[in-house]
Amino acid sequence: MDLEVQGRIKELAESLGRNNLVVLLGAPNVDSSLIQFETVTRGDPTYSGPLTGVELGLDTYHVFEPAMKAMIGGEKYDELLGTLELALEGDTIVEALEGARR
Amino acid sequence: MASFTPVVNGASSVLIHAPGLVRYGSKPWREIQDRPSRLDELQKSLQSHEQAEAYLPNRVFLGQTPISSLYEVERPWYGRPSPLANDRRAFGDFIDERSFVGLVALADVFKHVSLFEGFWQDISPRLRAVPLFQPLATVSPSLVTRDRLRADIAKGDGIALFTGTDSQPIGWIRHAHHEDGSLTANVLLENLCVKVSAALAVRELLMRHPALSEQKVDYVLSCSEEAVGDRYQRGGGNLAKAVAEFAGCVLASGMDIKNFCAAPIPALVTGAALVHSGVFENVVVVGGASLPKLGMKFLYHLEKGMPVLEDVLAAAAVWIGRDDGKSPVINLASVGRHPVRSGAALDKQLKAIVLEPMERLDLTAASVDRFVTELHNPEITVPANGGDIPERNYKMLAAVLVSGGKMARSEMQDFMKRKGVPGFAPTQGHIASALAYLPHAHRELTEGEARNCFLFARASLFLGQMTQLSDGMSVLLARHP
Incomplete structure (x- = not known):
C-alpha cells in the first residue's frame, strides 16, 4: 500500500475513530489483498510507511466478500462486478482474507 | 454496386535487429539525456544479432517455430543457444541493422541523412545483392567523409547514427527545419524507420506471394504509429503512400488509419470493405515499426540483470483481395x-x-x-x-x-x-x-x-x-x- 494512502488512513482513523471506519479493498489478486489487509489491521508488513508498527485493527473487507456483495445487491453486483470477480478468481481472494482474519 | 467476398490472400512479417537505434527509443533517449552514463549501461546489455535472431519469441513471430513452443520451452527464453536450422518456412526475414540503416538513408528522399562513405562501401554490395533489399536500393544516399561527419556532429543540428554497440558513428540525420518540432531529426528518424520497415514487410509480401505484383496493389492502408507532418499539421499523414512508393507499388495510392494500438483491425475492416464494395481489387494493410518503443522497459531489464529485449523493430503486411476460392x-x-x-x-x-x-x-x-x-x-x-x-x-x-x-x-x-x-x-x-x-x-x-x-x-x-x-x-x- 503506497505511503500516501497509509498516511491518509492513519489520519482518518485518528480523526474519526477506528470504530467509525471500514476499509473496502479492491485489489486484483491474493497477494496485494493480503498486504493491504495486513497494513490496515496489524501494521505495514513492509516496514516502510506511516502504519509501520501501528495496529489500527480496522474492519476490512474485499469488495468480492459476501458481506459487501449483499450490501451492493445481487443484480447491481453482477452488473458491475460479477465478471471481474470471475476473471480475478475472487473466491481465492475471499478465502485468503478469511484465513488472514483467523 | 458490385459485391466481392474479401479474403486474406497472404501476410508477411519482418523483424529488424536495431541495437544501435535503441538509444533513440523514447525512454532510453530521455534517460540518456538526463544521465549520460545510462548509455553505457544500455550498451552493455544489448543482445548480439545472433542472440536476437535465436530468441524464441522472435522465431515464433517470424513463423520459424510453432507458437506451441512457447508453452514447451521454459523461461528465460533469452540466452539460449541458436537452434541448428529453421524448422519452418518463415513469414519474413530477420534483418540486420547495418542494412536497415542503409535503407533508411535511401528512403530519405530529402537527403537529411548522410552516411559515412566507408560504411556505405561496406554495406552497398549486400543491399544490391539480397533480393529483399534490391528493389529498394536503386538510388544512392548522401555520403560524407569521416572528417565531415565529425564536423556535422560537432555542429549539433541533428543526431548521429550508430549500429550495434560501436561507438563510432556511421551517419548523421539533421533537423529538417530549425523551428519545427514536427521535423526534428528524432521525428524524421522515427518516421523513416516506419517507412523502411513497412516497405520491407510489403516487399516480403510481394516476394512470398508472386500472384501479387507491385502493379496489382491498388491501395495501401498504413496502421502504423507515427505522425508524419509539419508545424501546421503534426499528423498530416499518408505514410502509406510513401511506403507504396518506396516498395515500388507504382499504381497504388493509400492513406493512414489511426487508432492507437487498435489501428490494424479498423484498417483490416476498411480494406475488406473497399474490396467487398469493388472500389479496389487489392488492398495492402501494413503496420511499420515503432522506434519510440525500443527499450521502453529497459530500466527494469537492467535492474533485473536481463538483456534489453526491446531491441527489435517489427512490421507486418496483409494482402486483402477478392475471393480466390481458397484464402481465409x-x-x-x-x-x-x-x-x-x-x-x-x-x-x-x-x-x-x-x-x-x-x-x-x-x-x-x-x-x-x-x-x-x-x-x-x-x-x-x-x-x-x-x-x-x-x-x-x-x-x-x-x-x-x-x-x-x-x-x-x-x-x-x-x-x-x-x-x-x-x-x-x-x-x-x-x-x-x-x-x-x-x-x-x-x-x-x-x-x-x-x-x-x-x-x-x-x-x-x-x-x-x-x-x-x-x-x-x-x-x-x-x-x-
Missing part, C-alpha cells in the same frame, strides 16, 4: 465496435467487441477456434511489473464469455491454452495487437486445421488527452468454405 474470408458481418456509451473497463470493452458480435452471429465459444488480441511477449512485460498481458486478457475474456452464457465456468481454467495465443510479439503496440498473428492466422486457416479466428484490439485513446475513452474493434476470419 474476412467476415464483414462479424465486425464488433466499441460504442461511446460502453464503459472503459476491460470487461465492458470485451462485452462490446467480442460478446456482442458473437450474439449477433449466434456463436458460442465452442464455435470459435482462436481468440486473438494483444500478444505482448511476457518476458518483456513481467519484469517491468506489467504482468502477462495475454494471460490477463484471456482470463477476463473467459469470464466475459461465461457471464454471457457462451461458455461453461468449468472451461475457464485452460481457456488460454485451448482458445488463445501466448505472447510472443515485441512491445511494438499495434504490431502486438493481433497484427502479429495475421501471418499465423493465414497459415492456420489454409495449411492448418483451424476453422476461424476472432481478432480484436483495444486502443488507449485517453493517452492523447482528448477523451477518457478507449476504443476497440473486432473481426472474424474464417477458413474458406
